[in-house]
Amino acid sequence: MAENYAYEVGALVRIQTREAAGHIRTPAYMMGKVGIVDRRKGYYLRPEDLAYGKGDGDPAALYSIRFKQADLWPNYEGHGQDTLLADIFEYWLEPAE
Amino acid sequence: MAKVHDLAGLHDGEVDRAEHPKSGFDKRANALLRLLMHPKTNVIYVDEMRRAIEELGDERYFELSYYERWIEAARVLLVERGVLTEEEIGQRMEKIRQEMALSGHG
Numbered sequence: 737m738a739e740n741y742a743y744e745v746g747a748l749v750r751i752q753t754r755e756a757a758g759h760i761r762t763p764a765y766m767m768g769k770v771g772i773v774d775r776r777k778g779y780y781l782r783p784e785d786l787a788y789g790k791g792d793g794d795p796a797a798l799y800s801i802r803f804k805q806a807d808l809w810p811n812y813e814g815h816g817q818d819t820l821l822a823d824i825f826e827y828w829l830e831p832a833e
Numbered sequence: 834m835a836k837v838h839d840l841a842g843l844h845d846g847e848v849d850r851a852e853h854p855k856s857g858f859d860k861r862a863n864a865l866l867r868l869l870m871h872p873k874t875n876v877i878y879v880d881e882m883r884r885a886i887e888e889l890g891d892e893r894y895f896e897l898s899y900y901e902r903w904i905e906a907a908r909v910l911l912v913e914r915g916v917l918t919e920e921e922i923g924q925r926m927e928k929i930r931q932e933m934a935l936s937g938h939g
Contacts, residue, residue: 756835756836756839757930759880763839764839765842770849783883786880787879787881788881788884789914808842809842
């Protein structure tokens with residue numbers, strides 16, 4: 737299967753903000769936040785499809801996105817270098833440059 | 834608005850980090866779930882289970898324990914998939930309830 741990633745490692749991306757109309761795997765706390773692509777993790781069937789038994793949808797690219805903890809949490813009291821890694825699908829991302 | 838299970842970042846008191854052993858119910862529930870979601874049987878996708886748990890409703894979600902939520906989701910999905918009917922489940926539950934009452938566990 738041809739891989740055609742939209743984002744390079746190191747790209748700045750923003751997590752889209754959406755209502756969770758069905759099943760999603762993107763937690764609310766990171767919607768609208770900007771992170772950096774840490775790794776490309778391959779192609780997988782979409783949780784939104786599998787949640788309704790649909791096992792024949794188009795696979796989508798999965799990325800590991802790195803956020804600064806200070807960007808995610810108001811009044812973050814931990815170390816300024818602390819980061820969080822989360823696996824997010826390509827169709828939940830938009831460019832943030 | 835985030836769904837009931839999407840709790841990260843909300844203020845909800847301290848996280849209880851105490852370990853606790855799995856009960857007999859927990860172990861049997863876990864075994865059943867693994868069977869249903871195994872690639873070889875593939876009766877239910879884990880994503881379907883998560884969706885069903887998220888749709889239990891706020892009250893029910895917090896009333897049930899972790900494995901109780903998964904078993905409730907399995908019940909919903911087995912009916913959705915036509916593996917069992919609500920009638921079959923209801924009748925079996927009633928039979929168990931009667932047996933438990935007779936043996937003094939009522």
